[in-house]
Amino acid sequence: MTFFLIASLIKILAVFTVIMVGVALLTLAERRICAWMQDRLGPNRVGPQGLLQPAADGLKNIFKEETYPAQADKTLFVLAPAVSFIPALLTFAVIPFAAPLPTPWGQVSMVVADLPVGFLYILAISSLGVYGIVLAGWSSNNKYALLGGLRASAQMISYEIAMGMSTVAVLLLAGNVTLSQIIARQQDSLWFVLPLGLAFFIFIVAAFAETNRLPFDLPEAEGELIAGYHTEYSAMKFSMFYIAEYSNMVTASALMVTLFFGGWDIPFTNWDTTGPAEVLKTLATLAVFGFKTICFLFLYIWVRWTLPRFRYDQLMALGWKVMLPLALVYLTILATAIWILHTRLGWAYEARFAWALAGLNAGLAVVLFWFLDRGRLVSGSVETGSA
Amino acid sequence: MPPLTLTVFWALAGMAITGATLCITRRSPLASALWLVVTLFALAGLFVLLDAQFIGVLQVLVYAGAIMVLFLFVIMLLNLGRPGPSDLKGPVGGAVAALLAGTLLLQLGGVGSSGPPDVIRMPEGTVAALQREQGMVGAVARPLFDTYLIPFEITSILLLAAIVGAVVLAKRKL
Numbered sequence: 001m002t003f004f005l006i007a008s009l010i011k012i013l014a015v016f017t018v019i020m021v022g023v024a025l026l027t028l029a030e031r032r033i034c035a036w037m038q039d040r041l042g043p044n045r046v047g048p049q050g051l052l053q054p055a056a057d058g059l060k061n062i063f064k065e066e067t068y069p070a071q072a073d074k075t076l077f078v079l080a081p082a083v084s085f086i087p088a089l090l091t092f093a094v095i096p097f098a099a100p101l102p103t104p105w106g107q108v109s110m111v112v113a114d115l116p117v118g119f120l121y122i123l124a125i126s127s128l129g130v131y132g133i134v135l136a137g138w139s140s141n142n143k144y145a146l147l148g149g150l151r152a153s154a155q156m157i158s159y160e161i162a163m164g165m166s167t168v169a170v171l172l173l174a175g176n177v178t179l180s181q182i183i184a185r186q187q188d189s190l191w192f193v194l195p196l197g198l199a200f201f202i203f204i205v206a207a208f209a210e211t212n213r214l215p216f217d218l219p220e221a222e223g224e225l226i227a228g229y230h231t232e233y234s235a236m237k238f239s240m241f242y243i244a245e246y247s248n249m250v251t252a253s254a255l256m257v258t259l260f261f262g263g264w265d266i267p268f269t270n271w272d273t274t275g276p277a278e279v280l281k282t283l284a285t286l287a288v289f290g291f292k293t294i295c296f297l298f299l300y301i302w303v304r305w306t307l308p309r310f311r312y313d314q315l316m317a318l319g320w321k322v323m324l325p326l327a328l329v330y331l332t333i334l335a336t337a338i339w340i341l342h343t344r345l346g347w348a349y350e351a352r353f354a355w356a357l358a359g360l361n362a363g364l365a366v367v368l369f370w371f372l373d374r375g376r377l378v379s380g381s382v383e384t385g386s387a
Numbered sequence: 388m389p390p391l392t393l394t395v396f397w398a399l400a401g402m403a404i405t406g407a408t409l410c411i412t413r414r415s416p417l418a419s420a421l422w423l424v425v426t427l428f429a430l431a432g433l434f435v436l437l438d439a440q441f442i443g444v445l446q447v448l449v450y451a452g453a454i455m456v457l458f459l460f461v462i463m464l465l466n467l468g469r470p471g472p473s474d475l476k477g478p479v480g481g482a483v484a485a486l487l488a489g490t491l492l493l494q495l496g497g498v499g500s501s502g503p504p505d506v507i508r509m510p511e512g513t514v515a516a517l518q519r520e521q522g523m524v525g526a527v528a529r530p531l532f533d534t535y536l537i538p539f540e541i542t543s544i545l546l547l548a549a550i551v552g553a554v555v556l557a558k559r560k561l
Contacts, residue, residue, distance in 0.1 A: 076417075076421075115440065116440055116518065116522070116523040117440045117441055117443075117444045117523050117524075120441070120444045120445070120448065120524075121444055123448055123452075124444045124445075124447040124448040124451075124452060125447070127447075127448055127451075127452025127453060127456075128447070128451060128452055130452075130456055131424070131456070131459075134456065134459050134460075134463070135421075137463070138417065138459075138463050146463060149463060150460065150463055150464060153456050153457075153459060153460045153463075154460065156456070157453055157456055157457065157460075160452075160453070175522075176522050176524075177522070177523065177524055178522075
């Protein structure tokens with residue numbers, strides 16, 4: 001019991017520190033990558049390659065004057081950054097990030113809390129994050145902030161449904177909601193991104209919307225809303241919203257890795273999953289997990305500096321008229337396929353089963369792309385007739 | 388119950404009752420809604436203490452995470468956030484409320500001293516065994532989609548009717 005408490009405490013502190021440092025470095029990475037894409041240098045003055053820039057920004061924000069707008073609801077105004085910050089950090093608690101670590105007192109699983117409802121916990125806590133944004137928008141007593149808050153609440157609820165539906169597909173294959181079991185299932189056969197390719201597509205679009213990142217950052221669209229829900233915030237409170245946004249990105253990336261890319265699984269080898277636990281295995285799997293997560297974080301930044309922002313009605317139409325029906329149709333087809341393979345043909349879930357589903361997904365992806373494209377991109381770029 | 392669990396129970400129970408009281412006494416609709424969220428959160432914690440983690444998580448996911456956000460959305464959209472006039476109904480209303488509350492407390496006292504009836508009690512360890520066997524979700528899903536399939540599907544027809552009604556009311560021109 002004592003050992004469990006001490007181990008949990010160490011894990012909590014470690015995860016908290018890694019996320020906070022990671023978020024700080026991520027803000028720098030975002031600016032450097034953006035600069036690189038736009039053929040600029042970006043911040044490179046503070047420390048080697050600008051590595052100390054986040055520390056400088058942090059210090060500046062702590063010492064800045066805090067302003068309160070006139071007639072703002074002060075309690076809620078102060079509470080809002082904390083309300084958006086806390087759920088962003090809480091969600092990481094159930095994500096397993098490495099193979100178990102052997103210690104002289106017993107094996108320590110590398111997850112802060114392996115809850116029996118694991119995955120649902122993430123959905124539940126991340127759905128609370130919207131309160132911070134909504135309260136910030138309302139308590140600022142500013143019409144632009146209010147509009148940002150309104151947009152955020154509508155957007156989060158719309159895309160939460162598509163996200164939940166796409167993960168039902170994962171649960172169908174995994175047969176359990178515990179994240180450690182979902183990873184174990186993928187280690188036995190294929191990573192779920194192959195047998196559940198379309199679910200991954202729906203999930204990643206919904207994840208971009210849920211984290212309020214471009215092309216879905218309507219709540220803070222600076223072209224129309226000044227800065228949206230955090231217009232009136234200054235100093236460290238403003239910073240808290242940014243920390244929350246970036247920690248949400250880290251969690252969403254880690255979640256995509258866990259659900260669709262095998263979690264801490266090292267591909268093409270069984271060394272990491274079989275045999276007794278070793279320290280080396282823990283370190284190697286931790287590194288692989290970190291690498292996969294960083295790939296998704298890079299994708300977030302890449303997309304942000306590539307795609308323009310949607311209009312608000314386009315966002316809502318995409319959520320309700322494309323993503324939700326797509327997820328429902330996909331679930332129906334997938335459940336039928338699993339029923340045929342599992343119940344009628346009597347296959348157990350193994351590589352053969354997963355490859356069959358992967359083939360089905362490839363076929364569906366072609367149909368979907370043909371339907372979504374309808375001659376706009378592919379044939380649109382081909383010259384027709386004489387110029 | 389071990390002392391730690393008991394402490395957690397009392398903390399959550401206190402939080403739920405405080406939140407519920409503040410929810411019905413605040414003048415501002417926004418503050419009421421937020422206190423209701425706190426109450427729902429405390430209730431979710433109580434469900435977890437009862438070994439019903441699934442219900443607890445769903446409580447947060449559905450009520451706190453979706454329905455209450457919609458409440459806030461409507462309050463903000465109609466700009467009702469500022470405190471309105473009191474809706475207490477004067478001394479007669481207060482007396483009726485006190486009478487009803489007193490009756491309820493008396494009944495609760497009776498239930499509390501006698502404990503739950505044997506019919507709804509399960510033998511020690513049933514829930515734990517069920518969850519080991521079928522997982523946390525399976526223990527809820529299996530009866531729902533097996534024994535009680537027909538009532539469950541009828542509920543969905545009720546929801547469908549409500550949705551159709553909402554659309555008809557909201558859209559004047561169909």
